[in-house]
Amino acid sequence: MSAVEISSLGKVFNAGSANQVDALVDIDLSIAPGEFVSLIGPSGCGKSTLLRLIANLLEPTSGSVTVNGKSAKQARLDQDYGMAFQQSGLFEWRTVAKNIELPLELKGWEKAKRRARALEMLELVKLADFAEHYPWQLSGGMQQRVAIARALAVHPQLLLMDEPFGALDEMTREHMQSELLSICRRTGSSVVFVTHSIPEAVYLSNRVVVMSPRPGRITKIVDVGIEGERTDATRDNAAFFAGITAVREALRGVEMSDHVRGIEDR
Amino acid sequence: MSNAPSTRNHQVMLRRVRRMVLFVVSIVLVAAVWEIYKAVGPEAGGKIFGWKLLPRANDNAMPHVWEMLSRYTRPELRGSDRRIWSVVLAGAWFSFRLALVGFALGTTLGLGLAVLMSRFKIAERGILPYLVVSQTVPLIALAPLVVSWGGKLHVFGWEWPRWLSAAVLGGFLAFFPVAVGTLRGLQSAASASVELMDSYAASWTQTLFKLRFPAAVPFIVPSLKLAASSSVIGVVVAEISTGLKGGIGRLIIEYAREATSDPAKVFTAVFGAALLGLAMSGFVTIADLYMMRNRPKEATA
Ligand SMILES: Nc1ncnc2c1ncn2[C@@H]1O[C@H](COP(=O)(O)OP(=O)(O)OP(=O)(O)O)[C@@H](O)[C@H]1O
Ligand SMILES: [Mg+2]
Numbered sequence: 001m002s003a004v005e006i007s008s009l010g011k012v013f014n015a016g017s018a019n020q021v022d023a024l025v026d027i028d029l030s031i032a033p034g035e036f037v038s039l040i041g042p043s044g045c046g047k048s049t050l051l052r053l054i055a056n057l058l059e060p061t062s063g064s065v066t067v068n069g070k071s072a073k074q075a076r077l078d079q080d081y082g083m084a085f086q087q088s089g090l091f092e093w094r095t096v097a098k099n100i101e102l103p104l105e106l107k108g109w110e111k112a113k114r115r116a117r118a119l120e121m122l123e124l125v126k127l128a129d130f131a132e133h134y135p136w137q138l139s140g141g142m143q144q145r146v147a148i149a150r151a152l153a154v155h156p157q158l159l160l161m162d163e164p165f166g167a168l169d170e171m172t173r174e175h176m177q178s179e180l181l182s183i184c185r186r187t188g189s190s191v192v193f194v195t196h197s198i199p200e201a202v203y204l205s206n207r208v209v210v211m212s213p214r215p216g217r218i219t220k221i222v223d224v225g226i227e228g229e230r231t232d233a234t235r236d237n238a239a240f241f242a243g244i245t246a247v248r249e250a251l252r253g254v255e256m257s258d259h260v261r262g263i264e265d266r
Numbered sequence: 267m268s269n270a271p272s273t274r275n276h277q278v279m280l281r282r283v284r285r286m287v288l289f290v291v292s293i294v295l296v297a298a299v300w301e302i303y304k305a306v307g308p309e310a311g312g313k314i315f316g317w318k319l320l321p322r323a324n325d326n327a328m329p330h331v332w333e334m335l336s337r338y339t340r341p342e343l344r345g346s347d348r349r350i351w352s353v354v355l356a357g358a359w360f361s362f363r364l365a366l367v368g369f370a371l372g373t374t375l376g377l378g379l380a381v382l383m384s385r386f387k388i389a390e391r392g393i394l395p396y397l398v399v400s401q402t403v404p405l406i407a408l409a410p411l412v413v414s415w416g417g418k419l420h421v422f423g424w425e426w427p428r429w430l431s432a433a434v435l436g437g438f439l440a441f442f443p444v445a446v447g448t449l450r451g452l453q454s455a456a457s458a459s460v461e462l463m464d465s466y467a468a469s470w471t472q473t474l475f476k477l478r479f480p481a482a483v484p485f486i487v488p489s490l491k492l493a494a495s496s497s498v499i500g501v502v503v504a505e506i507s508t509g510l511k512g513g514i515g516r517l518i519i520e521y522a523r524e525a526t527s528d529p530a531k532v533f534t535a536v537f538g539a540a541l542l543g544l545a546m547s548g549f550v551t552i553a554d555l556y557m558m559r560n561r562p563k564e565a566t567a
Binding site for chain 1: 456459460461462464465467468472476477480481483532560561562
């Protein structure tokens with residue numbers, strides 16, 4: 001059973017009106033349990049939309065999404081996934097620890113257990129000293145790490161991440177990438193990861209999904225051939241560079257055709 | 267980082283002291299302006315561009331400041347042994363309690379209506395216009411009606427007390443800012459946060475208490491300040507227009523009747539009403555400090 005199964009999925013915004021947008025057409029994608037899949041493509045190609053369809057925060061116009069063999073809606077109700085966005089979206093009236101506890105609270109966990117898990121997650125994102133701080137007392141990068149800790153707190157089978165490391169500096173970013181991979185190894189979680197960084201996509205993923213806009217669709221799926229566990233040495237690996245080149249070429253194709261279409265439009 | 271909180275506390279203290287000093291200075295200034303006008307103003311009032319704008323500066327219309335102050339230490343009535351300050355204070359305390367009840371009633375109603383309106387779009391469209399209209403009904407017209415419930419209305423064997431009518435009129439003015447402010451606040455939660463709660467499959471009540479209400483606090487706090495002063499006005503006007511005994515409103519009309527023989531007397535009651543307003547806003551300020559204690563402080567920094 002695949003972690004996520006998407007078949008002939010389509011999403012149209014404002015159907016029938018003058019500003020109708022074909023955000024996604026005819027998307028087919030199957031993600032295996034424990035697999036790490038990145039979505040990459042120019043702005044407006046529907047990456048976030050696809051993620052929100054998987055999360056059942058949007059209803060598809062056509063086609064279907066199943067998560068863990070259930071409908072996307074059932075998976076959401078069962079809290080089968082954790083989610084992190086580019087904006088941390090922390091609640092300013094809650095302390096850092098309390099923010100991480102939020103999903104556990106809603107699941108009905110008891111207090112001591114919640115607190116223990118929150119502190120464990122804070123340890124993971126290297127913010128153990130900031131448990132009792134408020135989000136507005138933290139830097140943007142620190143806030144983002146808290147949001148990631150919150151998404152990981154329920155140890156979800158599926159992680160949906162929309163440019164979660166976009167606001168981080170390069171050092172923290174690489175650190176968070178390795179941490180994310182080691183967490184996923186431990187929990188066996190599958191990840192759908194939206195990013196604008198080719199090296200990030202290649203370093204993290206088993207497969208990189210390259211998308212193109214107007215209408216949003218999948219143009220190519222690049223298999224990353226990196227063997228074994230990914231470490232810092234992976235970044236010097238020939239397979240890593242091969243992956244980067246493959247993704248870059250796929251993206252260049254997208255930009256070229258985009259450019260050509262742009263001329264035709266005029 | 268380690269000594270930042272202590273310097274911040276220090277600054278907060280300084281700011282409070284400065285505000286207190288400014289408050290005293292402003293009172294002294296008003297008293298000074300009063301006395302200066304008394305000294306130079308026209309005894310019988312004056313006209314500007316044909317309008318009678320300048321108030322009379324004689325001792326009857328504008329008693330001296332020290333006259334008003336010393337009036338507090340003299341008895342209320344000739345031969346009575348109750349000094350006027352204790353009468354005014356007791357009246358203000360009576361009205362304060364009524365205003366508190368009105369404030370509580372109004373706030374509860376306002377919060378309830380706001381939740382209802384945020385839950386159902388139809389309720390918002392159906393209720394909000396009536397709320398706006400309700401505030402255009404003059405309180406003076408409403409007061410006798412509500413006061414007539416006193417002693418007449420029986421709810422399950424419980425008799426409607428007369429004082430409750432005045433509190434209800436305070437609540438009638440107080441609920442409106444709370445309803446409108448809270449509604450805006452409940453709707454102010456970021457859509458990304460609402461989406462986050464949806465992704466947790468949170469119920470409507472969970473989203474209300476864990477997201478919408480906390481997000482609404484910065485909107486609720488100023489609306490409570492308005493509600494506090496509205497409830498005082500409502501109660502005092504209700505007392506005046508119905509002659510309810512015991513409160514500061516009644517004292518104002520009683521003392522105003524003696525304005526020709528004892529002009530300073532009515533001012534003692536008017537200041538009592540001002541004190542009542544101050545006490546009420548102080549009460550709300552404490553609530554404000556408590557509710558906003560963990561919020562970003564950049565606005566005041
Ligand atoms: N709620 C909405 N209503 C109308 N149109 C929308 C809505 N959400 C997204 N769109 C449109 O759908 C298209 C895809 O948007 P989406 O946010 O998925 O892009 P994206 O690939 O995530 O872009 P970016 O890289 O900039 O985040 C865009 O053209 C956008 O304008
Ligand atoms: Mg996006």
